[in-house]
Amino acid sequence: MKLTTLRTVLWTLVAVVAIGATGLYAYTAFTRPSQAQSLGQGEYQLVTASGEAFNRQTLEGHPSLLFFGFTHCPEVCPTTMAEMTAWYEALGDEAKDLKAYFVTVDPERDTVDIVGDYVSWTGHVTGVTGSVAEIEKAAKAWAIYFKKVPLEGTDYTMDHTASVFLLNKDGDFEGTIAYREDTATAVAKIRKLLAES
Structure with missing residues (x-):
């Protein structure tokens, strides 16, 4: 086989493989649900600081802000609670239907009373806790x-995701607000969420 013929065959094979790979990518991209679409799908039974049930259905019927943290958190959680309060203040009456939830990832220490006390000053955020197994779910x-x-002695801290989730009125994921995101950007994201809910 001549060298030019071999090159032609090889380039043809490369083209066929590339076209096949592109087709496969397009097929999988359009036929499989994205991770974002499946976020929040699952059964879990938690409880709010006021003793009410908190589960997937609780997030339906209104737009929401959802944050996972813990009350012994030295920086991320208190900062996020303060930012949530600032967002509500910036939005005023626009946020009348917006709910906000702080779900602990440290249920061993964060009882109903403790998580309730932790968020009480915000005026807007509902504290949520539950058993270790249900928090994991x-x-x-x-x-x-x-x-x-683990920290020194028997003490410990918790590493955790620091983003605030934006949920639409159906309880579905719409996006995130990053830790320490610019206030104007965060408020604009919430306004968009409210306008579409």
Whole structure:
């Protein structure tokens, strides 16, 4: 076989493989649900600081902000609670239908009373806790990372996802607000969520 013929055959094979790979990518991209579409799908039974049930259905009927943290958090969680409060203040009456939830990833320490006291000053955020097993189910449903990190002695802290989730009135994921995101950008994202809910 001549060298030019071999090159032609090889380039033809490369083209066929490239076209096949592109077709396969397009097929899978349009036929499989994205991770975002499946976020939040799952069964978990938690409880709010006021003793009400909290589950997937709780997030339906209104747009929501959803954050996973813990009350012994040294920086991320108190900062996020303060930012949520600032967002509500910036939105005023626009946020009358917006709910906000703080779900603990440290249920061993964060009892109903403790989580309720932790968010009480915000005036807007509902504290949520539950058993270790149910918190794990909720975290898995929302693809939340969290891990207990030992400190000196018997103390520990928790590593966890730091983003606030934006949920539409059907309780479905619409996006995130990053930790320490610019206030104007965060408020604009919430306004968009409210306009579409």
